[in-house]
Amino acid sequence: MDATAALEKIKSQMKSVNVEKAIPLDIDLGNLTAYDMNPLDLEKITNSETKEDCLKEVARDNVQLLFNQLFQLPTSLTASSVLAHLPAAKTILPREKPLPKIKAKTRWEKFAQAKGIVKRKKTRMVFDEETEEYKPRYGYKSKVNESMDDWAIEIPNNADPYEDPVAKLRAEKKSRVEKNKKQQRRNAEEMTKKDISEKLTKMTTSGKKNALLDAIAVSRKSTASAGKFVRPVSGEKKSKLFKTKNAQ
Template sequence: MAAIVESVLQAEAEKNASYKSTEVDKAIELDIDEGNLVAVDLNPINGKHYRSKCQTYLNHLARDNAQILFNAIWQLPTKRVDEAIVAVLPEKKTSVPREKPVPKDQPMTRWEQYAKLKNIHKRKKETMVWDDAVKEWRPRFGYKKAGDEKRDWMLEVPQSADPYEDQFEKRGKAKNERVAKNELQRLRNVARNMKGKIPGVGLTPTDAPDVDHVKRSLAQAQKSTASLGRFDQKLSHEKPARNLGKKRKAELSSTDASAEKKRSLSILEKVQSNRPTLDTAKAVNQLMANEEAKSEGKAEKGQRKGRKGRSESKGDPTKGRGGKGSKKSMGKRKGGKGGKK
């Protein structure tokens, strides 16, 4: 018996020896930020152990630093949340940069304000409910939901209602009206929170509509009929709506050849009317003016050449004194002596 007890104690001692102590000593204390759950180790790395057994050394170093961080967390005050004990983290010491800005708090809807005023808390419904018809648990919504097999094949007609009225259709219309009412309330909340500036198609209801909003709503309501408001009665002082667009009328196809020819000729006239017309008298006058300007330019150019030749002959000292082109040289060639006649 003593041998069995001794072996058990030895095995327990070996098991405890395999686990390290929770107390870790460091030459330089770690810089611990409990708010971010971060511990910074400033101690130098032992190069001898790091080079010989790198992975083992890093594992021991990470274990010791994590143990110091957990020891600091367990020293914080605690509280109970949903049957669990959690530590109350202090304010963060290290500022960590964010990729995106902090989201702004969304304004409360009317229902949220009313629930806060009346101290109404939202309770989460269970996804699975018991179905008495099939005697099994089924999802509350979606495919094969609870009560899916139980369908009303007959409805009671109230005494005050019309006996020939379709009660199924009446129930469907009431449901659609409730859905539309909820959507209307949702749009009102969105418009109130965004001060009426809502992107999208159509007009959304607002608590305080302005004059332009009312005019656009009136114009859309007037054009919601089958005739687009063409035969609706208007007030005596009502002005036509502006900047609401203009629809083109579709041309009806006809088998009459004369009507088709007339329509084609009208299109041709429109095309030709856009082209600039040719004024023959203006074109002839412009052509004659260009020719006269050219002839005057040529005459003036000839006069300039004549003036230039005379000025060159006056300025040359060799000319007129028996030169190559003088009268004396010509007389010598013709008469032989070049004397006076």
């Protein structure tokens, strides 16, 4: 078999890239999806022997139409591949999770906003001129913590000669840690109080609504017909007041 015959045999086994549908597909290239509204062949889809092949054929044709649209998009060449520029998505997909709640501001954030203080991001590493190395600004292996491990600590002239400088440094660090934890607990408590206040406000609003409905029910029963001929208010539900039990 020559090469031409082999190529013709391969071509005969391959399906055409030109696919025709009675109802054109709704293609959303932004989400790489295609929606096929054409009805399936009822005879093939209900037959267990031909059902799988029928679904595969429909899926193949739809994917082919999607790829035909993709190859018509503008492209850009990179060092490793060719990239297609997808348009904006047409289908708006719902969120999997609800929107995150707005985080309550801490006291410092409120103060900074009131005073117009802009937070400037500091670098994590700082240069230590003594060791000529970069060290973390805070935390493990920082210069502040390493000062406690020094074998010699410089004492100013006005310091108490009987005071332990190492114990003083440890006490100052412990005080800073406790202060930081206290501020964190205070901020957490304020956020919790705010959440509780919002819930109570909602409950109070709901209670006012129920009280108003009860007042409407009382006024309805105050008429001569005991509210029989009074038209209901729009959106009004049946009140639980004035319910009578059936006679036994």
